[in-house]
Amino acid sequence: MPLPARSNVRALIEDDRLYNMAAAEAFPLFNKAHLVVLEMPDRSGDVIISSFGEIDKDNFFDPRTAQVATVDHMKQVCTKVRPANDEELPSAYVEEFRFALDAELCKYVVDTYPKGTCAVYCTRGKDVDGPGVNFDFAVVISASRTSPQNFCNGSWRSIWTLEFKDDLQVVEVKGKMQVVAHYFEEGNVQLDAKNECRDSTLLQSPEDCAVSISNTIRHHEAEYMASLEESYLHLPDTTFKDLRRKLPVTRTLFPWQNTLQFSLTRDISRELGIEK
Template sequence: MTKRLITPQSEKVFFFLNACLLLESSLNSLFHKQASPLPDHLSLSYFPFEHFICLFFFSLRSLLFCRSRKKVMAEEGTELSDKQKKEIAKWFLLNAPAGEIQYVAKDLKSVLNNDDVYDEAASEAFPVYNKSHMICLEMPGRFGDVLVTSYGELQGNEYLDPKTAQVAIVDHVKQVCTEVRPATDEELPTPYVEEYRCALEAELLKYVGEAYPKGSCSVYCINGKDVEGPGYDFELVAVISAARLSPQNFCTGSWRSIWNIECKDDIQVLELKGKLQVGAHYFEEGNVQLDAKHECRDSTMFQSPDDSAIAIASLIRHHETEYLASLEVVFNVWLISIPCASYRYLLTVEA
């Protein structure tokens, strides 16, 4: 007799295992043209969970063949075009875990065995990856670090660092900053807006220094940077990026948060919209990835630059601490719920 071991405490673990088995079945179907039968209690209806976890069952080479097989399944033996190879390569680069794109790129280059296809894929994928992961690069000349984000992007491969009023020229594929130049007056906000921006950045630097040992932050003005004084609205965006990369211990992790702050002078309100994203990758015995996302809103009074900065930083600290605590609760439930080394044992037990 077989019965399910699904309890409220192990529900999220069950979701995780469903994802693993469904992915395994879908990948098998690409090779054999017919999906492997799934247990009756497994279905796509078990996917309304917030924290999406994906377990890859194949090596990079197998996965590359797997995705290409899907595109040419109806034409067995057909050689992939260079365009198809480029799109597949871009997919792998864009979906590389935090801090691991160079490892993926090295394997892809070997698998493709075509420098032209690889170079084209890399030139398109690396800028998108670097901006989405908000990587932090050291600027030459002891100017400090610059965050590569879409909010600081100027033209070409130039990125503004608001803290130092410098513009960094970035080599995306090598992930290095090659040159630095001073920002022009047109690229910077007015003194009135800069006072608010600078005050908020100072408060965030204190918070990030306490909360994220290897974190960085920047505050940009994305709307109304020409505002000269009170009576007009403007918008700031604060970004926080932190990564802990430990490939020698088979794990990497990242934290990214984006906070849009609308400064509404007419109603004296600051409206905050936050987007938080946490990524983790563990690959010692298997290959497990976590991609968790969360959005939140809040508001506070529009005050002086210093008072507004303190209020905004306090709200950001509150929401990020609260979300991190909720993730820790989920992980603790998983640890308590796993009774043995075999994941599949969680689904059924012989009575």
């Protein structure tokens, strides 16, 4: 939550104790819902505040650096980091797939989202030590841009769940994408668009899987962004027109000098006895 918004809420409540109690509950939920990205204090990387990396309310696992970050939700800062325990890390076999996919997705995110961040979490089967057993990943992509001096903010958030099904030799891919934009110059216009999709690819080597999954995510996200651009390109001629009052269009000037030609004017004149 931006600092001005926090100040406004505090001013409205006028009770610091009550504000701190409410904020202690609200800010962790806000940060996780918005996939807030925080820089680690040693600048070794960034940690995404998400339920997939949540160890407890204030500690979040970053799979790329294999560290656990402690965060201050209200200040939205990372206060310290520690190395992850063995119990918090996936097996070497699973890490091969996770590491390869993370590397491919980093290339994609750098090319597509300015200031974007991604992470790949093992959500099930992190102790799998070889072929023959299924396991799941979650891919999180978060990118945001705030420009209050230009009266606009925006963010992109996408979550992809990957099911590695060894028995079927397939990877099931399910995605949820969300775009939020807010323009507030001489008005208040907000966009909150969501989309879901699913796909699948063959279960191959870690490197081949990474390329295939990354291309699948790239394809669906590009397709969704293209559809958004197409729909909003025609927005003035469709949605905005539907919001207007339906009136006949004659493309002629209103004849103020001869209003008696309209039945309403004649009726009123007759009732008032002022007919010419």
